[in-house]
Amino acid sequence: MIAIPLLGLGTWPLTGADATDSVRSGIESGYRLIDTAAIYDNEVAVGAGIAESGVPRDDLFVTTKLRGSDQVSGDIRGAIERSLDRLGLERLDLFLIHWPLPRLDRYVAAFEGMLACRDAGLVRYVGVSNFLEKHLRRVVAETGEAPAVNQIQMDPSLTRLPVRRANDELGVLTQSWSPLGRGDVLSAPAVGEIAQRLDCTPAQVVLAWHRAQGVVPIARSADPVRRQENLAAVDIRLAPADVDALNRLDRGESAARDVETEEHF
Template sequence: MTASALIAPGVEVPQLGLGVFQIDPDQVQPVVETALEVGYRHVDTAAAYNNEAGVGAALRAAGLPREEVFVTSKLRNGEQGYDAALRAAADTLDRLGLEQLDLYLIHWPNPAAGLWQETWRAFERLHAEGVVRAVGVSNFLPEHLRELAALAQVMPAVNQIELHPSHARADLVALQRELGVAVESYSPLGQGGDLEDPVIAAIAAELGATPAQVVLRWHIQHGYVVIPKTTSRDRLVENLDVGGLSLAPQQMARIDALERGHRIGNDPATFAISQIR
């Protein structure tokens, strides 16, 4: 098992969790059930993934005490705005079958809409009323975080961003640390592409580990929260089994040097799809 990270007063999240992006709504329940069975205690979903109901069904089927599983979801672009965000949060809780979310994120800044600022006021209300234990953002760029820091009464607990060795985001990570905003990595393996790098393969051979384990350990040793996605039981077990692995400083530095600005996903400065279908 991996350690937990303190992201807000009284709120700890297991550093390694399961992301369910692109897992079919009809398949997500058994995947999450298996993850919980093998030891995961952190699940990350989103309204836009259209699989919140399956995640909720898995939580109920697993029968674990609610406080043992950390659950994150995210607000769709098309539901930004003060009143819309409040309604969307209630809908998310209904689909998940939960009374409270551990972490709720603005999925994208969608700056063209000009709504994320009032959306954050709704998030602060949700936090104050105990509907969510912690609030945060996803895909926010430095300019968005600086503006948010100037207007927020409650700072975001995390900014969940695409981050992997070939897209390491050093400037954004430094800003988040300055602001006290935890780093959470999605697409942490570069959607598999970074695993093919010879440097990763060599370090894996040195440690008797898999390339995925090496990259996940790199995230964890940097202090990031990380949410790899897989539907395979064997991969679920493999990804979770990094607690006893340790990368030497020179191995960390060799992986750090793989940065080449290789973004895989959408550009947060321009992404504006409603995410509602």
Template sequence: MTVPRLTLNDGRSLPAIGLGTYPMDDDEATVAVAEAIRIGYRLIDTAAKYGNEVGVGRGVAESGVPREEIQVASKVRGSDQGYDETLRAFEKTRADLGLEYLDLYLIHWPLPRLDRYVESWKALVRLREDGLVRSIGVSNFTPDHLDRVTAETGVTPAVNQIEMHPVFPQEALRGANAERGVLTQSYTPLGRGRLLDAPAVVEAAGFHGVTPAQVVLRWHHQLGVLPIPKSSDPARQRENFDIFRFNLREWEIERISALAGSRYGGDPDTHEEF
């Protein structure tokens, strides 16, 4: 299957779907990542906070696919924010993954009370300049956070990975990302499975002859968002990956976007995760 690619503001690109790995442990990640890559996934997402970077790296190595064909993303955790701290944290991440370079490195949370995310961003810029990271971005950043790091460094994040699903569609933040040339990635894209029985989703799945999960992931794609669904089950991985053979109708997208609900995770202005 040919997977579309999404262009970043640094001239590089990412495949239009990736594999999330939270909350897998090392052993589960090794098997799940290797199988996902064999299925066709070429973007694998992890984070220092997940505690599975060793397993993700093993999965990449055991997949049988050349390293240069796989894009690996990780994130610096809150307890490692700061310029020197981030550089040290990156070296540990790189060692745990067993990789010479990362394709994407993100700041996991802004932690505004700590007020170290700008210094962390400067470290990410340095890592990109040194060729140790191909692209750099952030996660859970608001427009104000994005504007501050850009203003203080002259470098705009390539990616902002945020919680997004049909009951929390993030229209305003997606628009702000787009205005700044920042690609939106979505974690928890299936809403923890809680919205797969919504009539708007079920009816669209029936019409197109696909599953509710495929409808929701296709909804992300047609909104220009890159989803990273987590699954360690090969059948589910294949199902999640197979979203490029059909198109939702515009009114189906609007109906799914209108589902009522709220976020499941933390508010970036107040959430603290170290």
């Protein structure tokens, strides 16, 4: 099983000095998992923040992702090497296929290319993002290996049970992007009641909900106070009844982004 920090610092949509400052100050405050992607166009700025933090490279876990155009071209090693150059790093900890792009039917070949780059020492772990159960099972069937990670859209209103069960069965760690939802989750009465009782913020309750289910959330904020509050959520423990109450906010799979048709290049 992949060894990974319990909570990650997201960097989208920050660019330039904002991204650099967020990453540097995030690392200084205790974040060790940094998440970016080639398509965010901020890898240079993220790399600058990593360098300016002064924290030893081996103490950090850096993730970036394969953009759609590189998945289509099949130049997987070139994509990784370009990301490494922009980040100013010699290796990645985790490299993900950003979207499956099933219409183009290149994701299995892309994963095979990533496995070769892992074996060549360019990256420690390879995984996927936004994959559904059928995509995961096809990768495993055709390559003989399961992705180390599947990073999916998830929050209490999108519990994503079908794909999480597949992840668990296949030994794939679930990460969550947009773990705090799109605004309505934090104002839900169930979240507010738990936050008041535990004397913490609604965001901390929601992040603790992810951790209670073995999911590693990737939280982003440009506000240093909120970043620190988010990081402190790893020490909050929810009772099973609290987890159940938050699970009841689920709106079902139809509320998630449609990964069958969503395409980014």
